[in-house]
Amino acid sequence: xxxxxxxxxxxxxxxxxxxxxxxxxGVLTPPGTDFAKTLAEKCGGDCVxxxxxxxxxxxxxxxxxxxxRGGRYQTGTTPFFSLLIAYxxxxxxxxxxxxxxxxxxxxxxEEFLSxxxxxxxxxxxxxxxxxxxxxxxxxxxxxxxxxSKVFSTCNTxxxxxxxxxxxxxxxxxxxxxxxxxxxxxxxxxxxxxIEDKLPxxxxxxxxxxxxxxxxxxxxxxxxxxxSGIAGSKFKARIVRMLKENxxxxxxxxxxxxxxxCAEANASISINTTSPHLLYSSTVNLxxxxxxxxxxxxxxxxxxxxxxxxxxxxxxxxxxxxxFSSDIMKNVSKIIEINRKVRDKVSxxxxxxxxxxxxxxxxxxxx
Numbered sequence: 001x002x003x004x005x006x007x008x009x010x011x012x013x014x015x016x017x018x019x020x021x022x023x024x025x026g027v028l029t030p031p032g033t034d035f036a037k038t039l040a041e042k043c044g045g046d047c048v049x050x051x052x053x054x055x056x057x058x059x060x061x062x063x064x065x066x067x068x069r070g071g072r073y074q075t076g077t078t079p080f081f082s083l084l085i086a087y088x089x090x091x092x093x094x095x096x097x098x099x100x101x102x103x104x105x106x107x108x109x110e111e112f113l114s115x116x117x118x119x120x121x122x123x124x125x126x127x128x129x130x131x132x133x134x135x136x137x138x139x140x141x142x143x144x145x146x147x148s149k150v151f152s153t154c155n156t157x158x159x160x161x162x163x164x165x166x167x168x169x170x171x172x173x174x175x176x177x178x179x180x181x182x183x184x185x186x187x188x189x190x191x192x193x194i195e196d197k198l199p200x201x202x203x204x205x206x207x208x209x210x211x212x213x214x215x216x217x218x219x220x221x222x223x224x225x226x227s228g229i230a231g232s233k234f235k236a237r238i239v240r241m242l243k244e245n246x247x248x249x250x251x252x253x254x255x256x257x258x259x260x261c262a263e264a265n266a267s268i269s270i271n272t273t274s275p276h277l278l279y280s281s282t283v284n285l286x287x288x289x290x291x292x293x294x295x296x297x298x299x300x301x302x303x304x305x306x307x308x309x310x311x312x313x314x315x316x317x318x319x320x321x322x323f324s325s326d327i328m329k330n331v332s333k334i335i336e337i338n339r340k341v342r343d344k345v346s347x348x349x350x351x352x353x354x355x356x357x358x359x360x361x362x363x364x365x366x
Contacts, residue, residue, distance in 0.1 A: 018306065019246040020119050020297060021239060021260065024129035024136055024152075026253040027293075028116065028143060029107040030349035031271060031342050035135040036082035038103050039096070043089035050187045054081045057190035059255055061200055062232060063276065076130035076231025076256040079153045080222050081183075083132060083166040088180035093167040096134055104138040109349065111290055116143045118294050125149065126242065128235045130256050133163060151238055153230045158237065161228030173214035182210065182219070235260035247306055249297055252277060266300045268293065271342040273335050278327045284334060286341050287319035288348070296321065 025033040040051040055078045065071020086096060119125055126149045129136050133155030140150045151157060154164040170179060189206055192198040204224045210216035221227045226234075235252075236259035242248050243265065250257070250264035255274040261267035262280040269281035270293065278284055285296045296319070322334050 016306075017246045018123045018301065019126055019242045019248045020123045021126045021128060021235075021242065021248055021250045021264065023235075023252040023254070023257050024127050024139060024150075025131055027251055027270060027290075028112050028127070029139060030109070030345065031253065032346045032349070033103075033107045035100065035103060035131050036079045038099060039082045039086045039091070042095075042099055043085055043091065045089070047085050047089060050183060051078065051082055051085060053187045053190050053194075054078055056194055057203070060194050062255070064200055066276075072226075072233075074226055074229065074231035074233035074259075076153075076234070077223060077226060077229050079130050079132050080166070080229055081186075084170070084179055084183050087167050087170045088176050088183050090176060091167070093165055096132075096167060100132075100135040100138050103135060104142055107349075108139060108142040113143060115291055115293055116145060118291075119297070120144070123297075124246065126238065127151070128230055128238045128260070129153075130230045130235075132166070151230055151234070154228050156228050156230050156234060158234075158241075159227050164228060169218065173218060174212055178212065178215070182215075186223075232256050232259040236263040239263040247301075247304075249300055251293060251297075266304055268296050268300065271338050271345065273339050273342065275331055275335060278331055278334065279324075281327070282324060284322040284327060284338070285319055286322070286334075286338055288341060288345050289318055290345075292319040295319075 022028055025035070036051060036055075037048065040047040058075050058078050058081075061073050062071070062075035065073050083096075091099075116125065125145055127136070127140055127145055128151040130153055133150075133152040136150055136152035136155070137147045140147050154161055154166055185206060186203055189198060189202050193200060193202055207216065207219050207224055210219065222229060232255070235257060239248050239250055239260045240263055243263075248264045248266075250260050250267040251270060252258075252261055252267070253270050253272050255276050257269070258274065258276045258280040261269060261277060261282075264282075266282045267280065268283055268285050269277045270285045270290070271287070272278060272281075272284065282300060283296065285292060299321075320337065322330075327334055
């Protein structure tokens with residue numbers, strides 16, 4: 001929407017609230033936070049490698065379908081797949097709860113508490129994350145965010161999936177060895193897809209032929225239909241819903257946030273290495289101080305004419321800001337700048353970045 005549009009709405013005294021929608025991992029937690037990766041690491045063996053392959057496929061398929069100007073697939077299914085790995089390697093619901101508790105204590109820092117506190121005083125806060133709800137809710141609660149406003153994998157709420165316990169469901173329909181074979185086969189197929197040796201829908205075709213009817217139907221819902229998955233298309237759906245009554249600013253850091261950023265009235269990509277997210281963002285924020293999100297939100301609202309604000313140049317010296325015109329001209333250079341800052345912040349919080357590079361898929365490095 002144009003600046004003139006919002007100014008007219010304000011002048012007509014239509015009461016428009018302002019909603020700030022945030023990703024969780026890497027925005028309200030340090031870059032490198034990835035509960036799916038943590039579960040795979042706890043399982044040991046080749047589990048991280050298997051998850052990496054699926055994560056590559058997850059991004060790759062979305063990119064291929066998007067380039068084809070269509071497609072229903074959404075990136076962001078990896079967290080659910082990590083639960084299949086966890087179940088197949090003996091983790092229980094209680095184990096996952098405990099791991100989520102331990103991990104949330106590691107990733108919630110004072111810096112992020114202050115960001116949430118400051119934003120929530122002024123605006124309505126919503127979180128949408130592809131992470132599993134057990135972890136997402138724990139982190140959100142520690143940050144002081146109402147969990148009813150947290151939309152996460154297997155707690156998407158909008159498509160009838162609420163607080164679903166994946167491990168308990170799997171225990172009721174399949175053995176661990178049965179799920180392990182499926183995990184390994186899906187990863188084998190995914191690898192061939194990335195190498196362009198199988199059609200993009202080959203994983204779907206395999207799942208639809210699983211002999212165990214209950215398991216087939218469940219995995220079809222989650223991995224094929226992607227019901228209950230808070231991925232890229234679901235995030236955009238949340239933004240569209242909020243836009244009916246609010247001005248929406250979206251903040252994200254990875255490829256999964258690209259569609260939501262494009263859908264929002266204005267959007268911020270923070271320290272991202274994803275060209276797809278950069279191209280979808282209103283601005284790219286590069287900073288070692290995540291409290292800069294607050295200043296960036298205020299600046300965006302001033303730019304689109306929603307709020308009047310005197311620009312304090314000193315406050316804006318602590319971060320770099322690239323607008324869409326900058327991104328279109330210098331995307332490779334901007335990605336490199338983001339990568340360097342992200343690495344510095346990761347060291348600060350002793351975290352490690354796991355996601356695929358979004359546009360480069362090199363299987364030999366696994």
